[in-house]
Amino acid sequence: MAKLNFGGVEENVVTREEFPLEKAQEVLKNEVVAVIGYGVQGPGQALNQKDNGINVIVGQRKNSKSWDKAVADGFVPGETLFEIEEALEKGTIICYLLSDAAQIEYWPKVKQHLTPGKALYFSHGFGITFNERTGIVPPADVDVFLVAPKGSGTSLRRMFLQDRGLNSSFAVYQDATGKAKERVTALGIAIGSGYLFETDFKKEVYSDLAGERGTLMGAVQGIFAAQYDVLRKNGHSPSEAFNETVEELTQSLMPLVAENGMDWMYANCSTTAQRGALDWWKRFRDATSPLFEELYDNVAKGNEAQRSIDSNSKPDYREKLEAELTELRESEMWKAGKTVRSLRPENN
Numbered sequence: 293m294a295k296l297n298f299g300g301v302e303e304n305v306v307t308r309e310e311f312p313l314e315k316a317q318e319v320l321k322n323e324v325v326a327v328i329g330y331g332v333q334g335p336g337q338a339l340n341q342k343d344n345g346i347n348v349i350v351g352q353r354k355n356s357k358s359w360d361k362a363v364a365d366g367f368v369p370g371e372t373l374f375e376i377e378e379a380l381e382k383g384t385i386i387c388y389l390l391s392d393a394a395q396i397e398y399w400p401k402v403k404q405h406l407t408p409g410k411a412l413y414f415s416h417g418f419g420i421t422f423n424e425r426t427g428i429v430p431p432a433d434v435d436v437f438l439v440a441p442k443g444s445g446t447s448l449r450r451m452f453l454q455d456r457g458l459n460s461s462f463a464v465y466q467d468a469t470g471k472a473k474e475r476v477t478a479l480g481i482a483i484g485s486g487y488l489f490e491t492d493f494k495k496e497v498y499s500d501l502a503g504e505r506g507t508l509m510g511a512v513q514g515i516f517a518a519q520y521d522v523l524r525k526n527g528h529s530p531s532e533a534f535n536e537t538v539e540e541l542t543q544s545l546m547p548l549v550a551e552n553g554m555d556w557m558y559a560n561c562s563t564t565a566q567r568g569a570l571d572w573w574k575r576f577r578d579a580t581s582p583l584f585e586e587l588y589d590n591v592a593k594g595n596e597a598q599r600s601i602d603s604n605s606k607p608d609y610r611e612k613l614e615a616e617l618t619e620l621r622e623s624e625m626w627k628a629g630k631t632v633r634s635l636r637p638e639n640n
């Protein structure tokens with residue numbers, strides 16, 4: 293494993309150079325990788341593994357949209373696509389990719405099929421870290437590890453098809469066979485990760501829950517909405533408010549930050565923008581950091597996990613979720629966004 297320097301701190305990273313795909317194929321050649329669940333991560337991970345020559349099968353409820361999607365994606369019922377229990381039986385490595393709440397419900401069945409020497413794979417530290425709430429306690433004679441792609445399953449697949457790779461975290465929780473490390477590394481490469489960053493289950497789930505509630509999804513929508521509303525209240529049109537809040541960020545500035553960092557983007561804007569941004573960013577940091585502290589604290593106490601478990605296991609969960617997503621979709625800002633996106637020349 294390479295030791296790389298991140299801003300002065302050394303960390304362990306597995307690179308594709310030291311662990312190429314051929315090595316992953318060799319490590320996994322006698323394994324049956326059963327991907328349980330075909331929602332968002334399931335398709336990305338299963339298809340990438342299939343294209344990488346890994347012996348992968350999918351376990352999914354019949355008569356579901358996800359089953360039909362797996363068939364459309366080339367998985368063959370009775371050969372590479374099975375009911376969940378049958379796939380659990382056949383798999384030597386169980387990739388547990390049901391939603392985190394559904395993992396609780398299915399756990400007794402999964403546990404039954406975890407015979408000695410098998411491996412249990414997660415893409416999140418949730419079930420194990422919060423096992424007092426989830427009840428997920430694996431038997432001692434199986435390997436338990438995770439590879440958590442740091443991004444959507446949709447991106448994992450798209451980037452694979454573009455010969456790129458999404459970064460993933462990996463961790464070993466239990467090494468029963470003595471081979472957990474090489475098994476998890478091989479899987480990380482096989483699902484299409486770019487580089488693999490070492491962590492543990494608790495750190496993965498704490499950072500992931502904080503990140504998606506924070507800058508990745510929750511905070512960014514909050515900041516968008518706040519700025520958009522202020523612009524609208526001050527007489528700016530919806531298109532002007534949207535362009536100045538979202539469109540310019542996603543289309544122009546963030547791609548530059550992605551390539552070269554915020555410092556480079558700042559250095560390549562007008563001196564007027566530089567002055568303002570340099571003056572204001574620390575105020576935004578100071579205004580929001582109490583909220584980030586509160587968020588992290590809630591994550592660490594297990595409150596966020598509990599809230600997710602409670603809301604996702606309610607019978608009317610889907611209707612309630614749809615109502616909240618509709619509110620977002622029907623907001624003026626995102627309706628304006630739809631029109632703005634339709635006006636991108638490449639969309640015409």
Ligand SMILES: NC(=O)c1ccc[n+]([C@@H]2O[C@H](COP(=O)([O-])OP(=O)(O)OC[C@H]3O[C@@H](n4cnc5c(N)ncnc54)[C@H](O)[C@@H]3O)[C@@H](O)[C@H]2O)c1
Nearest residue numbers: 329330331332333334358389390391392394415416444445
């Ligand atoms: N969504 C992502 O891009 C992403 C990214 C990184 C990690 N993860 C992690 O990967 C895992 C899978 O997440 P996901 O977003 O792909 O899941 P998901 O919400 O898309 O659900 C996955 C599958 O679970 C099935 N399912 C849901 N409820 C069920 C039930 N009660 N019984 C049987 N099947 C049921 C669905 O049919 C679906 O096929 C989770 O641990 C998640 O935290 C997800």
Ligand SMILES: CC(C)(O)[C@@H](O)C(=O)O
Nearest residue numbers: 442443444445500504508
């Ligand atoms: C894609 C995300 C937000 O990174 C993932 O963590 C998820 O839960 O869907």
Ligand SMILES: [Mg+2]
Nearest residue numbers: 416500501504
């Ligand atoms: Mg997450």
Ligand SMILES: [Mg+2]
Nearest residue numbers: 442443500504
């Ligand atoms: Mg994440």
